[in-house]
Amino acid sequence: MDLMLFAPELSLVVTGLAVLLIGLFIPTDSKKILGYLAALGVLVALFFTVSSLGTEATVFNDTVSIDALSQFFKIVFLVVALLFTISGIKYTEGNSHTEEFFTLGLFATIGMMFVASANDLMVLFVGFELASLATYALAGFEKKNAKSLEAAMKYFIIGSLSAALMLLGISYVYGATGTTSIPGIAANASVLVESPMGLVAVVLLLAGFGFKIALVPFHMWAPDTYQGSPSVVSALLAAGSKKMGIVAALKVFVVALIALQAEWQIAFAILAVITMTYGNMVALKQTSVKRMLAYSSLAQAGYITMAFVVLTPIALGGGIFYALSHGFMKAGAFIATAAVTYMVLSENKDSTDPDHIDNFRGLGKRMPVTALSMTVFVFALAGIPLTAGYMSKFILFSSTIQSGFVWLAVIAILNSAISLGYYAKIVKYMYFLPTDSEKVSEPLPYTVAMIIAVIGVLAIGFWSEPVVYWAMEAAKVLVGGM
Amino acid sequence: MMPILSMIVLIPLIFAALALFTKTKEQARAIALAGTVIVLLLTVYMYFNFDSTIADNQFEELSQWVPSLGISYHLGVDGISMPLILLNAIVLPLLVLFTWNDERKSPNKFYAFILATEGAVIGVFTALDFFLFYIFWELTLVPLFFMVSIWGGPNKHHAAIKFFIYTHVASLVMLLGIFGLYFAAWDMTGTPSLDIPYLLGQFQFIESGIAKDMIFLALLFGFIVKIPSFPFHSWQPDAYTEAPTAGSVLFVMLKIGGYGLFKVMLPMLPFTASPNLMITIMAVLGSVSIIYGAFLALSQKDLKRMVAYSSVSHMGYVTLGAAGLVSLSVSGAMFQQFSHGLIMSIMFMACGIINNTTGTRIINDLGGLAQKMPKLAVIMVMTFMASLGLPGLSGFIAEVSVLAGSFVNLPSYVMIAVSAIVITAAYHLWALQRAMFGVYNEKLGTVTDINGYQTLSMGIIAILILYFGLNPSPVLEMMLTNSDQIVSLMAVMGV
Numbered sequence: 001m002d003l004m005l006f007a008p009e010l011s012l013v014v015t016g017l018a019v020l021l022i023g024l025f026i027p028t029d030s031k032k033i034l035g036y037l038a039a040l041g042v043l044v045a046l047f048f049t050v051s052s053l054g055t056e057a058t059v060f061n062d063t064v065s066i067d068a069l070s071q072f073f074k075i076v077f078l079v080v081a082l083l084f085t086i087s088g089i090k091y092t093e094g095n096s097h098t099e100e101f102f103t104l105g106l107f108a109t110i111g112m113m114f115v116a117s118a119n120d121l122m123v124l125f126v127g128f129e130l131a132s133l134a135t136y137a138l139a140g141f142e143k144k145n146a147k148s149l150e151a152a153m154k155y156f157i158i159g160s161l162s163a164a165l166m167l168l169g170i171s172y173v174y175g176a177t178g179t180t181s182i183p184g185i186a187a188n189a190s191v192l193v194e195s196p197m198g199l200v201a202v203v204l205l206l207a208g209f210g211f212k213i214a215l216v217p218f219h220m221w222a223p224d225t226y227q228g229s230p231s232v233v234s235a236l237l238a239a240g241s242k243k244m245g246i247v248a249a250l251k252v253f254v255v256a257l258i259a260l261q262a263e264w265q266i267a268f269a270i271l272a273v274i275t276m277t278y279g280n281m282v283a284l285k286q287t288s289v290k291r292m293l294a295y296s297s298l299a300q301a302g303y304i305t306m307a308f309v310v311l312t313p314i315a316l317g318g319g320i321f322y323a324l325s326h327g328f329m330k331a332g333a334f335i336a337t338a339a340v341t342y343m344v345l346s347e348n349k350d351s352t353d354p355d356h357i358d359n360f361r362g363l364g365k366r367m368p369v370t371a372l373s374m375t376v377f378v379f380a381l382a383g384i385p386l387t388a389g390y391m392s393k394f395i396l397f398s399s400t401i402q403s404g405f406v407w408l409a410v411i412a413i414l415n416s417a418i419s420l421g422y423y424a425k426i427v428k429y430m431y432f433l434p435t436d437s438e439k440v441s442e443p444l445p446y447t448v449a450m451i452i453a454v455i456g457v458l459a460i461g462f463w464s465e466p467v468v469y470w471a472m473e474a475a476k477v478l479v480g481g482m
Numbered sequence: 483m484m485p486i487l488s489m490i491v492l493i494p495l496i497f498a499a500l501a502l503f504t505k506t507k508e509q510a511r512a513i514a515l516a517g518t519v520i521v522l523l524l525t526v527y528m529y530f531n532f533d534s535t536i537a538d539n540q541f542e543e544l545s546q547w548v549p550s551l552g553i554s555y556h557l558g559v560d561g562i563s564m565p566l567i568l569l570n571a572i573v574l575p576l577l578v579l580f581t582w583n584d585e586r587k588s589p590n591k592f593y594a595f596i597l598a599t600e601g602a603v604i605g606v607f608t609a610l611d612f613f614l615f616y617i618f619w620e621l622t623l624v625p626l627f628f629m630v631s632i633w634g635g636p637n638k639h640h641a642a643i644k645f646f647i648y649t650h651v652a653s654l655v656m657l658l659g660i661f662g663l664y665f666a667a668w669d670m671t672g673t674p675s676l677d678i679p680y681l682l683g684q685f686q687f688i689e690s691g692i693a694k695d696m697i698f699l700a701l702l703f704g705f706i707v708k709i710p711s712f713p714f715h716s717w718q719p720d721a722y723t724e725a726p727t728a729g730s731v732l733f734v735m736l737k738i739g740g741y742g743l744f745k746v747m748l749p750m751l752p753f754t755a756s757p758n759l760m761i762t763i764m765a766v767l768g769s770v771s772i773i774y775g776a777f778l779a780l781s782q783k784d785l786k787r788m789v790a791y792s793s794v795s796h797m798g799y800v801t802l803g804a805a806g807l808v809s810l811s812v813s814g815a816m817f818q819q820f821s822h823g824l825i826m827s828i829m830f831m832a833c834g835i836i837n838n839t840t841g842t843r844i845i846n847d848l849g850g851l852a853q854k855m856p857k858l859a860v861i862m863v864m865t866f867m868a869s870l871g872l873p874g875l876s877g878f879i880a881e882v883s884v885l886a887g888s889f890v891n892l893p894s895y896v897m898i899a900v901s902a903i904v905i906t907a908a909y910h911l912w913a914l915q916r917a918m919f920g921v922y923n924e925k926l927g928t929v930t931d932i933n934g935y936q937t938l939s940m941g942i943i944a945i946l947i948l949y950f951g952l953n954p955s956p957v958l959e960m961m962l963t964n965s966d967q968i969v970s971l972m973a974v975m976g977v
Contacts, residue, residue, distance in 0.1 A: 379624075384620060385617035385621060386617055398664065410658065424643060
């Protein structure tokens with residue numbers, strides 16, 4: 001077996017362990033270096049992934065496959081990890097647990113990458129849990145902050161429940177087909193279609209993934225967790241681990257359980273509609289920006305879920321493309337919020353809700369780069385042209401119409417218009433509402449991470465062809481057998 | 483050959499970015515003037531190299547952009563778009579001159595938004611790919627949204643958000659129509675393409691009549707809201723009134739809704755499943771807009787709001803003329819777009835000046851301004867006369883062509899529209915008489931006449947209104963070739 005195939009994962013493992021080890025021996029005030037090291041490790045992994053594009057292989061007894069789909073999602077996760085590590089440099093400043101923060105982030109990314117390349121439900125589950133366990137700890141990273149603890153607790157309990165449901169679903173599938181290999185299940189699907197076990201498995205898996213992707217009504221944990229976690233971690237959760245749920249669901253439903261399409265397709269349609277509508281409606285009323293972003297994240301997941309309903313190569317490609325652009329947009333928006341939170345807390349240590357929208361007043365004057373980046377992110381999330389968000393919606397919504405689901409596209413488009421209401425509200429606070437406060441200096445690592453995300457959002461929006469091409473190639477992996 | 487169309491789209495956008503980085507008002511306005519004048523020069527060059535005798539797209543530029551989805555970078559102009567580009571290229575430098583001495587916060591952003599709007603609007607007029615068209619279409623929203631939000635009147639936030647959401651929803655419905663057309667053609671031919679001329683040609687081969695009508699109506703909705711036409715006009719008076727003067731003028735330059743009617747709707751119309759129904763819809767919307775807008779204008783107390791409603795009425799002629807489907811009415815409607823742009827620019831400039839010098843726009847609180855502001859009075863009287871359709875001025879040519887042309891096919895709708903002429907004359911003259919003439923209202927304090935820059939910019943536009951009123955052919959000829967082509971297509975299809 002060629003170890004080079006695992007160069008991206010290995011570089012993350014090595015970096016993670018190195019960060020942990022070095023962290024033991026250096027004093028707290030020089031731990032900044034660990035963040036740079038972690039970011040470097042992610043860059044190396046990104047380099048290996050990009051240079052391996054086009055490779056196809058299956059290894060470890062066909063339990064892990066390297067193909068266009070896994071590579072695409074690996075890039076998504078590594079991009080989010082890069083933004084996470086860079087912005088983490090500022091967030092962990094002066095924290096004695098810095099090494100744990102970065103190691104957990106890197107290990108979570110490794111877990112996500114294994115899910116992306118899983119060709120067997122057991123590998124998928126293990127990768128899933130590796131990522132989940134690391135993010136449970138990260139959500140509660142601020143041990144003295146009650147909100148952070150509550151966030152971690154809710155996330156952990158509901159996450160464990162969803163893991164249990166998923167495992168039970170997998171066991172039904174295994175019971176019926178006698179295999180955990182994803183292509184193996186697809187080949188033996190006739191048993192599942194005939195046996196009632198198939199339907200039970202679909203329901204269990206749907207609930208399990210529903211929790212992870214935060215589809216309504218399985219979303220209850222998400223707003224609290226996103227709001228309570230440190231903003232940098234929220235970025236990892238919303239932009240990274242949610243995408244892990246999506247790639248896992250793609251593998252399980254679109255590849256393994258495609259024979260049961262009739263059973264789950266309509267369920268996804270209903271989930272998509274209620275998720276996007278509920279998410280947008282509730283987001284309109286939020287005064288906490290993190291909570292608003294959390295609900296907007298529900299809505300965005302609702303849009304991506306449409307790919308499961310439409311199931312054409314273009315729609316799936318559109319969903320996959322959306323995953324990458326959402327990674328940039330959502331991580332960027334949370335990091336911008338982190339920068340604002342940092343500013344508020346450095347001015348007033350006792351502020352209880354540093355992410356309140358009032359703190360965004362006059363941000364255009366106070367932190368021009370942050371405000372401008374945030375404007376790009378929210379306009380991209382709303383789907384304004386020339387951004388990645390527009391291109392994503394363009395492909396996804398248009399393919400929905402192509403397949404005859406006009407009603408679904410109309411609901412999605414109306415939702416998209418509603419969402420403009422709260423995205424524009426953030427812009428209004430930043431640029432049009434007056435503030436007496438002075439201009440402040442913007443924390444550099446946050447700014448760097450935001451600029452990377454802005455470049456990502458605009459570059460994929462404008463220079464779409466290569467990314468669209470790879471997303472379509474990735475979609476072909478899914479529908480190869482269709 | 484140089485990519486002249488890319489240049490007239492990109493130069494304003496590049497200069498907008500440059501303007502953002504300026505530190506003083508002087509620098510910002512110099513950049514704005516330079517950018518708009520370069521566009522004007524290029525447009526004049528294009529005008530002299532434009533062949534009015536052919537209806538095809540000229541100065542075309544084509545390169546692949548996202549080939550896997552059939553998206554290309556395709557630009558071109560024809561007799562429908564060229565006059566509107568000319569309109570923008572002429573008015574925008576004059577608008578910059580008009581604001582030359584204004585004092586306002588963040589002049590760098592102010593001029594950047596003016597330039598960005600110019601780039602986006604010209605982008606819509608030149609795009610021959612629906613993806614590109616939609617990008618520019620939506621891009622027009624952003625600078626205007628900021629323009630209203632930052633420098634607008636007391637209700638600016640409400641007006642800006644209403645404008646943004648209202649027209650964004652309309653754009654999304656239009657996008658649905660574009661998707662429908664795109665996929666119908668994709669399914670038929672097996673290759674994706676968003677090329678506008680190509681898709682318009684493919685439209686006739688769609689088998690399902692319902693699909694055809696749905697696509698047509700979705701696109702029509704997008705355009706009708708932008709025009710704006712009754713009953714989807716309610717964003718317009720708010721946005722026009724709350725916008726700063728320059729913003730109102732930019733709104734007037736936004737002739738993209740009417741442009742869509744001629745460029746996209748009319749070539750599709752004969753191939754819809756029920757063309758007569760579609761014509762009726764357009765005729766009803768047009769004639770009701772004319773009369774309803776006129777009545778609302780009559781009842782306004784605020785001069786600027788009156789002008790805004792008069793715009794609803796005047797744009798009704800565009801819809802009615804398009805539905806008239808004879809060469810005279812269609813070219814008249816196109817000419818109305820051009821003429822209305824010139825006339826409304828001055829009307830809004832005048833409203834802005836009156837508001838700045840007297841502190842009010844309420845017609846009853848004004849009075850006798852002509853004594854103190856003779857230069858403004860001359861220009862205003864002329865523009866008001868043009869707006870109410872006095873022969874010899876550009877508005878007359880447009881309205882007479884629309885009414886006379888449409889009478890052939892739509893006599894009853896024309897009768898409704900004609901009755902509005904009396905009301906139109908009434909509110910124009912009444913407002914003029916109460917605001918400008920009669921005894922000077924001493925409560926207004928000391929007022930001064932318009933400054934040199936304002937006189938220059940408004941004067942040039944006024945002269946153009948007179949010039950095109952006496953000799954419309956330089957612009958009308960370009961339009962006639964295309965309207966003839968559209969109408970002959972209708973005749974072939976028996977519509």
